[in-house]
Amino acid sequence: MSTQTENNMEQNQNTFGVISKGLKKRYRAEKIFKSLGFSAVLLTIAFIVFLFTSICFNGYSAFSQAKIALSVSLDADKFQNENIADANFPGIIKDSLQQMFPEVKSRNDKKLLYALISQNAAFTLQEKIERDPSLIGTNPTIWVLANDDVDMYLKGRIDMTTAESDRRIKDKQVQWLDQLKRNGQLKTVFNTTFFTSGDSREPELAGILGAAKGSLYTLLITLALSFPIGVAAAIYLEEFAPKNIWTDIIEVNINNLAAVPSIIFGLLGLAIFINFWGVPRSTPLAGGLVLTLMTLPTIIIAGRASLKSVPPSIREAALGVGASKVQTVFHHVLPLAMPGMLTGTIIGMAQALGETAPLLMIGMIAFIVDIPGSVTDPSTVLPVQIYLWADSPERAFTEKTSAAIMVLLAFLIFMNAAAVYLRKKFEIKW
Amino acid sequence: MKKKMLIAGAITLSVFGTTVAQAARDYIEIVGSSTVYPFATVVAEQFGKSTSYKTPKIESTGSGGGFKLFCGGVGVEYPDITNASRAIKKSEIERCAAAGVKDIVEVKIGYDGIVLATSKAKPALQLSEKDIFMALAKEVPTADGNLIANPYKTWKDVNPALPNTKIEVLGPPPTSGTRDAFVELAMEGGAKKFDSLAELKKADEKAFVKVAHTLREDGAYIEAGENDNLIVQKLQANPDAVGIFGFSFLDQNSDIVQGSFINGQEPTFDAIADGSYPVSRPLFFYVKKAHVDVIPGMKEYLGEFTSEKSWGPEGYLADKGMIPMPDAERKEYAATVKSLKTL
Structure with missing residues (x-):
């Protein structure tokens, strides 16, 4: 008896020895794993911070824009024609610049002088007079947009240490700008154009509204189609479909579709929607249809998962008190599964919002100035606008690109926050 | 709930029904070259x-992609105009004709120079077409005329007058029209300078083109994608690298990058316009004559494009970096547009 206990004790001590020997190693492994995980998180945060700061640093200046005051003389004899649009508006603008800087005489210098303001100044003036014809005969002061090069110079984005011939802003122009600034005829204002106009080849006129509206219409079509179809498909597959080889095949296919590169959907959309159905190219309708195909698998998978997470006891109880299968699903199961389905839908939508590749095939990567008014007007979407601006030669488009990315990010953060909010709000704990 | 879904489905379907029959288009549709x-x-x-x-509405599809869409047929669902950074090929004219697009008006609009740019931190490179070919071809001829894999590592290996820096060229991918023009003009021009290759050209044109048009794949030539702004930024970061892009990007970024001299010519506006800078190409657009009276505004758009205030030497296109044609050529093509003379 006593020898047995002794034996046991000896064994215990041995085990204890083995454990305590390995203990240090185990603690160390744990520490290493923890610190690896921690540094992974740190690294991710560092990347995100770097990305955001570089985008914000490049883009914040796009939200302001330089304007120059011109006092224009609108003598009645310049508007002989009945049609106001026939008047020589560029000429009036040039005259007023000439008056402000009478010392500028040579042809080259004049060209430099006119380059201070945007080509759009004449159109601004025309619009103003068309709205208020009583201005004719007066000498109003109007604020016009500065040229993009001037804007870049004022924002300090042009390297002024290089030789004059290599800069897009010459020394003379700098002098004139200084003079304007002293006279209070140069100011920097919030860039409303950026939020109220469509695309343009002049950076100072380019805006995001056209693309934002295009994105909105496209997403509306996508949501209107993919949400009902996706939810119906998920309900049928999860609650009603018999378990046989066919439903297995469908399930595998849906899971596969979720992993198909998005450009394939673009090709499919080109072949079916545009070439076969005759849906007009480059429209939110065509884009929405293609993105529906892309988001459907995401919504179906998320929908099925949330239906699956509703405990069977709910179904059994409903069936037990005499509800039909349809009543059980629509009165009891679906309301409980809805938060999960909504989350899945919003994530699918956020994915669709950032998509460009499939839209390439259906002509949404295009230069479109007019702001779309319906789903059948040609339009582009936010990420496509970013892509187009990133590829434009003018320096000022760099900051527009970053600003557009900021707008897109704001949209995405808003949508994802909505998904989190919905989940938290409707979440039911068992 | 399901009823609502059914109704929603019915509504969306009826929306399609009305839009599928595409009504007359009231805007011009343009496709084609990104240049x-x-x-x-x-x-x-x-x-x-x-x-x-x-x-x-203008889509940037590349010259080839533009012709494909343009030659799809006649009718509002097909584009009215396609832009191209090269002339239409015979095969493309045939494809157009097969789809019923028989009357095409060719309009040349101006020229674009291709530059080999470097950062301003170093002096500009003095290159010849032969140097470019030797630096970038996959296979180069030896003294006795045999082709070997390109052994040159630095610019000094290519030409002792050039700096002793690694050959590192950032350029467009094969889908780009800029790349087509670059290999056709600069690389072929350089290849012809070798006697053995000049003979090969006479004997076997196809084999010659293969040698002249194949860029090396050992890392000296880096495909930088279609985004030329990115190339400019990379040049700024790496003063030893050389970038290939259109003149308009050099024009807009002349405070950061400079064009290399080719055969002693600097890529300037004037040198490209008078043809003394060797690597430049014409730009075109092609108009479907059958659409001119169908789509509103076609004639006016053509008029705007071919007016002096747009494509003239003082026009706004010149401000954007396009090299205008000489006066006589502009006159000729303006007349072509007026009379809509077909190919």
Whole structure:
């Protein structure tokens, strides 16, 4: 008896020895794993911070824009024609610049002088007079947009240490700008154009509204189609479909579709929607249809998962008190599964919002100035606008690109926050 | 719930029903070259602002992709105009004709120079076409005329007068029209300088083109994608690298990058315009004559593009970096547009 206990004790001590020997190693492994995980998180945060700061640093200046005051003389004899649009508006603008800087005489210098303001100044003036014809005969002061090069110079984005011939802003122009600034005829204002106009080849006129509206219409079509179809498909597959080889095949296919590169959907959309159905190219309708195909698998998978997470006891109880299968699903199961389905839908939508590749095939990567008014007007979407601006030669488009990315990010953060909010709000704990 | 879904489905379906029959289009549809895109868009914007017509829609599909869409057929669902950074090929004319697009008007609009640019931190490179070929071809001829894999590592290996820096060239991918023009003009020009290759050209044109058009794949030539702004930024970061892109990007970024001299010529506006800079190519657009009277504003758009205030030497396209044609050529093509003379 006593020898047995002794034996046991000896064994215990041995085990204890083995454990305590390995203990240090185990603690160390744990520490290493923890610190690896921690540094992974740190690294991710560092990347995100770097990305955001570089985008914000490049883009914040796009939200302001330089304007120059011109006092224009609108003598009645310049508007002989009945049609106001026939008047020589560029000429009036040039005259007023000439008056402000009478010392500028040579042809080259004049060209430099006119380059201070945007080509759009004449159109601004025309619009103003068309709205208020009583201005004719007066000498109003109007604020016009500065040229993009001037804007870049004022924002300090042009390297002024290089030789004059290599800069897009010459020394003379700098002098004139200084003079304007002293006279209070140069100011920097919030860039409303950026939020109220469509695309343009002049950076100072380019805006995001056209693309934002295009994105909105496209997403509306996508949501209107993919949400009902996706939810119906998920309900049928999860609650009603018999378990046989066919439903297995469908399930595998849906899971596969979720992993198909998005450009394939673009090709499919080109072949079916545009070439076969005759849906007009480059429209939110065509884009929405293609993105529906892309988001459907995401919504179906998320929908099925949330239906699956509703405990069977709910179904059994409903069936037990005499509800039909349809009543059980629509009165009891679906309301409980809805938060999960909504989350899945919003994530699918956020994915669709950032998509460009499939839209390439259906002509949404295009230069479109007019702001779309319906789903059948040609339009582009936010990420496509970013892509187009990133590829434009003018320096000022760099900051527009970053600003557009900021707008897109704001949209995405808003949508994802909505998904989190919905989940938290409707979440039911068992 | 299900009823609501059914109704929603019915509504969306009926929406399709009405839009499937595409009504007459009231805006011009333009496709084609990404090189012409920055110029065509300026004209389109000007046209949209100064007339009562809608602003044309312009897709950047590349020259080849543009012809494919353009030659799809006649009717509002096909584009009216395609831009191209090269002339239409015979095969493309045939494809067009097969689809019923028989009357095509060719309009040359100006020239674009291709530059080999470097950062301003170093002096500009003095290259010849032969240097470019030796630096970038996959296979180069030896003294006795045999082809060997390109052994040159530095610019000094290519030409002792050049600096002793690694050959590192950032350029467009094969889908780009800029790349087509670069290999055709610069690489072929350089290849012809070798006697053995000049003989090969006479004997076997195809084999010659293969040698002249194949860029090396050992890392000295880096495909930098279609985004030329990115190349400019990379040049700024790496003063030893050379970038290949269109003149308009050099023009817009002349405070950061400089064009290398080719055969002693600097890529300037004037040198490209008078043809003394060797690597430049014509730009075109092609008009479907059958659409001119169908789509509103076609004639006016063509008029805007071919007016002196847009494509003239003082026009706004020149401000954007397009090299205008000489006076006689401009006159000729303006007349072509007026009379809509077909190919």
